[in-house]
Amino acid sequence: MNRHDFIAAALAADDDARQQRLVRSVVQAARGVFGAQACSVLAHDPDTDELVFEAVSGAGEDHLVGSRFAAGRGIAGWVLLSGETMIVDDLSGSPVFDREIAESTRYVPRAIMAAPLLDGDRVLGVMEVLDRGEEHRESLRVLDWLGLFAAQATQALALVQHTRQARRALRGEQADLSEVVLVAEAFTALPLDRRAASRRLLRAVADSMAAGG
Amino acid sequence: MTVPHWSPFGTGPLTWRITDLSASALDVSSVWPGPPPPDGTASLGSGAGVRVCVVDSGVEPDHPWVGGLHAAYTVDADGGDGLRIVPDGLGDTCGHGTACAGIIRSVAPDCELTSVRVLGSSLSGTGEALLAGLRWAVEERFDVINMSLSTPKRDFALRLHDLADRAYFAGSLLVASAHNLRIESYPWRFSSVLSVGSHSLADPLHLVYNPEPPVEFFARGVDVPVAWSDGGTRRCTGNSFATPHVAGMCARILSSYPGLEPFQVKNMLYLTAANVRSVP
Numbered sequence: 367m368n369r370h371d372f373i374a375a376a377l378a379a380d381d382d383a384r385q386q387r388l389v390r391s392v393v394q395a396a397r398g399v400f401g402a403q404a405c406s407v408l409a410h411d412p413d414t415d416e417l418v419f420e421a422v423s424g425a426g427e428d429h430l431v432g433s434r435f436a437a438g439r440g441i442a443g444w445v446l447l448s449g450e451t452m453i454v455d456d457l458s459g460s461p462v463f464d465r466e467i468a469e470s471t472r473y474v475p476r477a478i479m480a481a482p483l484l485d486g487d488r489v490l491g492v493m494e495v496l497d498r499g500e501e502h503r504e505s506l507r508v509l510d511w512l513g514l515f516a517a518q519a520t521q522a523l524a525l526v527q528h529t530r531q532a533r534r535a536l537r538g539e540q541a542d543l544s545e546v547v548l549v550a551e552a553f554t555a556l557p558l559d560r561r562a563a564s565r566r567l568l569r570a571v572a573d574s575m576a577a578g579g
Numbered sequence: 580m581t582v583p584h585w586s587p588f589g590t591g592p593l594t595w596r597i598t599d600l601s602a603s604a605l606d607v608s609s610v611w612p613g614p615p616p617p618d619g620t621a622s623l624g625s626g627a628g629v630r631v632c633v634v635d636s637g638v639e640p641d642h643p644w645v646g647g648l649h650a651a652y653t654v655d656a657d658g659g660d661g662l663r664i665v666p667d668g669l670g671d672t673c674g675h676g677t678a679c680a681g682i683i684r685s686v687a688p689d690c691e692l693t694s695v696r697v698l699g700s701s702l703s704g705t706g707e708a709l710l711a712g713l714r715w716a717v718e719e720r721f722d723v724i725n726m727s728l729s730t731p732k733r734d735f736a737l738r739l740h741d742l743a744d745r746a747y748f749a750g751s752l753l754v755a756s757a758h759n760l761r762i763e764s765y766p767w768r769f770s771s772v773l774s775v776g777s778h779s780l781a782d783p784l785h786l787v788y789n790p791e792p793p794v795e796f797f798a799r800g801v802d803v804p805v806a807w808s809d810g811g812t813r814r815c816t817g818n819s820f821a822t823p824h825v826a827g828m829c830a831r832i833l834s835s836y837p838g839l840e841p842f843q844v845k846n847m848l849y850l851t852a853a854n855v856r857s858v859p
Contacts, residue, residue, distance in 0.1 A: 449731060449764075451759035509817065
């Protein structure tokens with residue numbers, strides 16, 4: 367984002383519920399199309415190197431959002447690390463399937479599909495689909511569908527992350543632009559017929575700042 | 580203008596022109612071409628004498644489907660002076676590499692398998708470890724290098740391209756997975772490698788040539804029974820698991836026709852693909 371876009375996004379970001387609903391709508395659609403028991407989007411937090419449940423549909427949707435686990439673990443961890451899609455069935459046949467993660471989510475799947483959320487050459491996170499319907503069991507087409515949903519989830523997650531980043535810059539700790547928010551809020555609270563004078567005042571302040579004053 | 584001097588591994592300077600067409604060094608003895616095997620790669624050798632390297636998450640050496648490893652290495656960054664290749668006792672950090680090794684073993688049971696782990700544990704997955712591991716495999720002149728990995732990072736594309744060309748000219752077949760999503764990634768995208776995607780048939784030796792590359796061949800990649808870490812098994816889908824089928828086929832070809840160049844092996848795969856027919 368350029369600086370204007372950044373400030374615009376930040377000023378509009380009073381509430382990220384709308385963006386979160388967008389991510390959630392993607393996992394709901396994917397779960398429906400795949401006839402799956404659960405579908406989730408996990409975002410990578412590079413500061414802690416953890417994967418965070420950003421949106422969940424189906425099993426775990428009432429308690430998983432916001433929970434975290436170490437990014438290097440499990441199938442999701444592999445997908446994050448390698449940037450490759452993974453479809454694994456018959457998980458019960460493997461003693462190394464990371465049951466600790468699965469049981470912490472209160473759902474132990476028999477099959478999992480996971481795709482990277484690729485934004486250019488960056489992996490923002492992982493989309494997981496647990497226990498898809500039998501009709502999708504042995505088909506290459508499922509990879510294409512998974513890719514399409516992952517592309518949608520990537521755009522939605524990127525929007526959420528941009529918004530949060532912008533909001534942190536405005537309102538969070540070490541917020542550089544917190545005064546800009548105060549000015550914007552005060553300005554938009556004015557009646558329309560009283561804005562012209564304020565606009566001139568703000569322009570004078572901006573000119574003064576641009577001149578180094 | 581200065582012409583850069585470039586030497587392939589272990590050989591003299593690159594030959595830019597030929598001045599003596601009668602030179603004995605030009606004599607090439609080849610065990611092939613000849614008629615392609617009538618039943619594809621099924622009647623070819625078992626992979627005996629062929630060195631195959633799996634560049635992946637490591638390999639669990641004791642898994643019965645892997646059938647033993649010749650050696651295992653990983654990329655080490657602890658030395659502080661760049662990445663180096665060191666022996667590895669960690670096995671497989673994920674299961675993905677074990678799956679690939681087991682498939683290669685199932686197709687070419689007598690090949691010699693070596694693992695170099697480039698992902699997992701302390702390796703960050705930034706791509707530098709992948710490059711280091713692949714460079715080592717090329718320098719070691721493995722006959723076949725299985726790479727069921729790729730990176731979309733364009734920063735690595737040029738260096739991967741150089742490595743892929745070095746492998747090709749050094750006689751190493753780099754067998755690389757196409758990404759499962761419809762994106763550009765590397766090194767499968769380069770013409771000097773042998774790129775692989777999936778078909779949905781259950782026959783492990785059924786090979787299809789793609790008349791519309793860049794993906795050149797399709798092999799079994801749906802619901803594939805695979806080895807996993809600690810003796811487990813799974814059923815997996817994706818190009819990652821089609822690729823080792825082709826790596827195994829290459830090992831079979833090379834055990835029957837030792838010394839074939841990468842372009843000859845690729846040609847034999849083409850001639851033995853199920854969808855390629857001679858015009859009468």
